[in-house]
Amino acid sequence: MVCHARLLGLLFALLPSLASAQVESDVAKAERWPETEEWSSEDWADLMVELPAPEGELSITEVTLSRADWLAEAGRQADAALAAGDWARAEYRLGQALAEYPDAHDTRLRLAAMQFGRGALDDARALLQQGLALAPEHADMRLALARLLASQSRHAAALRVLDEVSPLLARHLDYYSLKAEMARRSGNCVLAMPLYQRLLDTAGTGAWWLGLGLCQRELGLDFAPAFREALASADLGNASLRFVEQQLEQYGTAQTD
Known part of the structure; x- marks a missing residue:
């Protein structure tokens, strides 16, 4: 026993x-x-028998999304929030995505644009500066930060941001266009003029002709040819066209005096 x-x-x-x-x-x-x-x-069989699992027992399997799927889902949720007029929810969801993947630069640019759009310039600037600390060569992020600074009339600061890297001009015309404009507005026409000339080698844009002419006038050079090219372009606004016409009239009068 x-x-x-x-x-x-x-x-x-x-x-x-x-x-x-x-x-x-x-x-x-x-x-x-x-x-x-x-x-x-x-008797042995009774001892060896296995008890059945309780009915209704759940089997939970954790599903891990890939980076691309995770960011895509965050973008879809942000879109849905915007469609519902919930701006704060959209920003929150994009912020969550950045917390998970700080190097998601497209998401960072989108969130910064939203912050800029509602006037939260300090938040947008800090967000872009954090991104540039992670990716100093990211041209689009530099362009976004420079535009934000330009909107505050901080032209020298914007120029400094753009002057730190030199992306391929053919793929970043907007980058060099803003850089030339910031150089001109900062009083650095010596830097701005060659930039305008390089841009004009790619396309005869009226704004670039105007910028070049303004720098030439600032340096005491003959600006009339550049202004005439600007006047003949189709992309200048009415205010700019009136200004160019006035400057050419004054120039013509000065030449005949």
Whole structure:
């Protein structure tokens, strides 16, 4: 009887999945049996049987999204929030995406543009500066920061941001156009003029002709040819056209005096 009890104790240690109540019942049963009684195969089978899993048990599998899927989902949620007029929710969702992936530069640019749009210039500037600390060569981020500074009439600061890297001009015309304009507005026409000339080698844009002419006038050079080219362009606004016409009239009058 003692032998049977020890045997059941050993089984209890080896089979932790058995219910304790069932084991205790079997131990008591063994103690009541005569010492000469042998274990049947059916008794062993009862001890070895595996209890069924409870019905309705849930199996939870964690799904991990890839970086691209995660950012795409954040963008979709931001779009949905904007469509519902919930600007704050859209910014919050993009901010979550950046917290997860700080090098998601397109997401950073979008969030900065939203902040800029609602007038949160300090927040947008800080966000872009953080991005440039991670990716100093990112031309679009530099352009966005320079535009923000230009909107505050901080022309020298904007020029400094743009002057730190030199992306390929053919792919970044807007970058060099703003750089030339910031150089001119900062009083650095010596830097601005060659930039305008490089830009004009790619396209005869009226704003670039006007910028070149203004620098030439500032330096006491003949600006009339550049102004005439600007006047003949199709992309100048009415205010700029009137200014150019006035300057050419004054120039013509000065030449005939």
